[in-house]
Amino acid sequence: MTHSRATGHTPFFMVYGAEAILPADLEYRALRVKAYTDQGNKTYLEDTVDQLDEARDVALLRSAKYQQAMRRYHSHHVRGRAFSVGDLVLCLVQSNKNHHKLSPPWEGPYIVAEVLRPDTYKLKDADGQVLTNA
Template sequence: MPFFMVYGAETVLPTDLDYGAPRVKAYNEEGAEASHQDAMDQLDEARDIALLHSAKYQQALRWYHRRQVWDRAFNIGDLVLCLVQSNKDRHKLSPPWEGPYVIVETL
């Protein structure tokens, strides 16, 4: 006998009700409610585990970023290069930097 799923619930055919199929006779409302509550608890637990995995990933990402990025302080009068943000109307062999620019003010 095939079981069909309809929005997460098994279907009960009218013939099963008429002829008293074993799964219809064995159905227990309290057991079904307990099973549903267990499934909801497992869903909450899975969400908590996913949240922990996400937090662990974010923590590792921050740690990696902190190791790769160095703080730099600029002083007035320093020469700096600026990365070109748009490659529109540029040749593929053109330099990726603009400048040099002179720092006139630090905030």
Template sequence: MLLQGLKPRIFNRLNKFGACWVAELPMVLWNLRTTPNWAIGYTPFFMVYGSEAVLPTDLDYGAPRIRAYNEQGAKASHQDAMDQLDEAHDITLHHSAKYQQALRRYHNRWVRDRAFNIRDLVLRLVQSNKDRHKLSPP
């Protein structure tokens, strides 16, 4: 997933600047951590910290969540968030199990076992990786 996020950002500069991916990495990681995961239904940030991330644009433009923040009610809301996190972990386990079952059904429906014997003819694709690295375009 990291490579899929990095490749479009550095593709046009790839040949000249092979190390420019280091500057792009924090943005790609932030994007991955704050995007809801389809398999579990929550963001990885929420699963670790118990609340959704406050985006820099929320701070700049005064989102309703930021305006509604109250220091006195923060302790009570923190306890509510911890209870919500426990519930989210249970829901995530359920979502993950359903996702894995769906993958297993798809795999069993479309992937067929093939057995090869000695001296069977097979088509083999040979690709040269000379002068290429993992961020090279396919």
């Protein structure tokens, strides 16, 4: 029932082309329910079927615009980090196998052993053993 900021429509509308009617609206005879007639509904459906593709295209454009704005915000507010040899770093756990939901999402600390290229590092643990991708 809540309009998405990205599309401007409810998910129900995006699927079915009409707004959902809640059981409470039926029970308490909301204005939409009172104004319902079979003949008016048929003409309304014919009109909305023609406009549904246009509404979905507009929603697609709004979604793209929203994603661009989010990407721009993220790029503006997130700082890149570069590590040098000898820095201590934590690694994100790639597999949740044998982990429960309260397990820490990070493992380490590891020491940067070598900078292979920007944002790519060779790491070693506290014992000096170089980590390999398992």
